[in-house]
Amino acid sequence: MAAHSDHSNDFHQTGEIPKAQTKVIWKTFFILVALTAVEFLFAFTMDAGTLRNAIFIVLTIFKAFYIVAEFMHLKHEAKALIWSIIIPLALMIWLMVALISEGSYYFDSIRNYFN
């Protein structure tokens, strides 16, 4: 695949069309399918619990990485662009973890209010 940032592809329309480079794309596709299949394997063979949820979340992050890095091409962008996307998202994951544990606390305090 040609780099997005340069203009090496701005040749004239009369030029010959180069051959498609789709190897990386299909490889990414098979990784995504395999990860989803593994998720289903765990969903049906393992009892629900913290460990299974952790496995699901890790596999999801892997899938997200492949979609963002390869399909959205972020891996091949400038470093500054990569970080300006990753850092805000990392902060949001922090917020997510914080508020979910807050939810557990809220539940506990409601349930034990009259005890």
Add this chain to the structure above:
Amino acid sequence: MSTSTTLEEPKTGTWDGGNEPLKASYGKLMMWFFLLSDAFTFGAFLIVYGLSRHSHLPYTGRPEDFQFSTEWWPIPEKVFNAFPGFHGVDLPLAFVALMTMILILSSVTMVLAVEAGHRMDKNDVQKWLLWTILFGGTFLGCQAWEWTHFITGTDEGMLMADGTRVFGANMVMNQYGPPLFANLFFFITGFHGFHVTVGWILLVIAFISTVNGVYHKRGHYEMVEKIGLYWHFVDLVWVFVFTFFYLI
């Protein structure tokens, strides 16, 4: 004072705006930052989902004995177990697996269209855009079916304390569990479905423009690339919705 107007020379100095630190075009950059803000919105939805779920009682009994109750949060496998054409058959998560596959496939055909655009291969762009439109439309159809089933409910419904039965789901009440469960289902999958619809319309516009040779005359297929970014983002959101709503 001179009154003649001269075309301003483009500034090329490092501190004159000639520098391009992110090495991406304006349009692509803005799409990235829009998607980042959109990720915040979806993140907020998933945060609310996690918080609501943790502030409800989980089901602690054996999964085989599971019954719908407003007392506890439902097990997703027991809610999403229907498949069109297999009425009454317990097929946990089968339909959502199909939907996931369709959306991942549409993402692949989208990236193939972008790749064809880099090569200025108009025919290939058309072909892959058409596949993406097809898969995207199929996904939307699947979601419509999923919603219909969720709203209509199962044959048994949920037995209430006063002996009546509740079937299906709405914003006030649902047979699957606490009212918040259905509300969040409608909001999260609905907001995602809305995004897919918008993306689908953009794809149709891009396809028409490609057929008319608009991008070819322009000399680049960056519009396809930008719509591609959006489309992959929609797929990305689904990956998270799928994990947090259907698996966990």
